Amino acid sequence: MPAAWRMVARSHGGPDVIAKEEFEPGQPGDGELLIEQDAVGLNFIDTYYRTGLYPAPLPTPLGSESAGRIVAVGDGIDGFAVGDRVGCASGLGAYATHRIIPADRAVAIPDGVSNEDAAAMMLKGMTACYLAEDIINLKAGQVALVHAAAGGVGSILVHWLRDKGVIVIAHCGSAEKAATVQANHSLYGAFDDLAATVRELTGGAGVDVVYDGVGKDSWNASLASLKRRGLLVSYGNASGAVPPVSLLDLSRGGSLYVTRPTLFDYVATVEELAHTAGRLFDRMQRGVVSAQIGQRFALADAAEAHKALEARQTRGATILIP
Structure with missing residues (x-):
């Protein structure tokens, strides 16, 4: 095997703390797989580990989303x-040529889905899945506001919601992206005038989510855009990070609800992971959503990829090629 x-990330800070190092992945232990990687997905959560917003021991292997071949x-693995x-x-260490992962966190990539598309979609696509399907069961005709709608998750979420018949109000940082x-x-x-525009589009009611x-x-714009x-x-x-929240703001806004979910609580079991990935791949194969790399x-x-991501200069998904 080549080196x-x-x-x-050798320290916490800006993109320049990212460094290349050789390592020995070793052999997989019980219940593990060694993957030679073809593509790695870039996600905003990667910057949280780099800056230290999300704690992890230093030096921190970056990245969680990738695809390749076993x-x-x-030992002890079936399937x-x-x-x-x-x-x-899931986990850390995706920014690598090789990676050892638990077999119960691996998802088989079906025919018709390329490794690049899978790497671009696993984290973002499964995030869109649980947002659209599991947190709130929106029905056709209900209204959703999606921020950063031209980004990795947002662009997938817009198509997923529209396939359900949800009315989608998308918001982007520029006219070029919105187009x-x-x-x-x-x-x-x-964001200053966003809530007023949303109210106009919804006849004064606001959005369901x-x-x-x-x-x-x-x-503040998000809270002000919600219906009762x-x-x-x-x-x-x-x-x-969102500043400290006063519960009275939720009361004054119309008995509002707030949740701060993470994907990993929605794919915690092997069955949940398979169900969520299956729904994603189904929609990819049917053309409902696509990687939009x-x-x-x-x-x-x-490091250059992180700079572009944080400057909001990316569009759709971004992948890293080992």
Whole structure:
């Protein structure tokens, strides 16, 4: 096997703390698989580990989402064999040429889905799945506001919701990005006037749910856009962590609900992971959602990819190629 290498954060800070190092992945233990990787997904959560917002020991192996082929199988495993294509969207260490993963966190990639598309979609697509299907069971005709709608999760979520018949109001940071979003209403610009525009579009009622992966900058606009007893799903912190929340703000806004979910609580068991991945791959194979890979970086250029992501210069999904 050729020398393995990975990208790690040697300290907490900006993208320049990311460094390349050789490592020995070793052989998989009981219940583990060794993967030779073809593609790695870039996600905002990767920047949280790099900056220290999410704690992890240093040096921190970065990345959670990847796809490749099994090159070695540990003991006690049924259902996987050398040569199988698999994806994984949990743990750390995806920014690497090789990776050992627990077999119960691996997902078989079906025919018709490429490894690049799987790497671009595993984390973002399964996130869109649980947001659209498991947190609130939206019905056709209900209304959702999706922030960062041209981004990795947002672009998938818009198509997923529209397939359910949900009326989608999309919001993006620029007119150029908004023009690429196939929502019922595609908005862009500052958050100051967003809630008023949403009220106009909904006849004053507001939306049933807001999907907010932006965080601090969008928080007030999200609350103000909700209808009475509406739900704010805060699933990311692209602009920084949400400030301390007063429960009285939820009362004054109309008995509002707020949840701060993570994917891993929705795919905690083997059965939940298989169910969620199955729903994602079904929609990929039917053309409901697609990877929409906007850019590719060499894995060795992970720092440049982080800079582009944090500057909101990416569109759709971004993958890193070892």
